[in-house]
Amino acid sequence: MLLAIALIASFFFAMNIGASGAAASIGVADESDAIPNRQAAV
Numbered sequence: 267m268l269l270a271i272a273l274i275a276s277f278f279f280a281m282n283i284g285a286s287g288a289a290a291s292i293g294v295a296d297e298s299d300a301i302p303n304r305q306a307a308v
Contacts, residue, residue, distance in 0.1 A: 295301045 296303060
């Protein structure tokens, strides 16, 4: 049971860290008009 909770928590944190990094890089590319707004939204 403890292992399952630890795996779920670690997956949750890993997804949050990955999403945070992706959002930061897409935000910079979008604001500098390196990629179109429609592509950044997808």
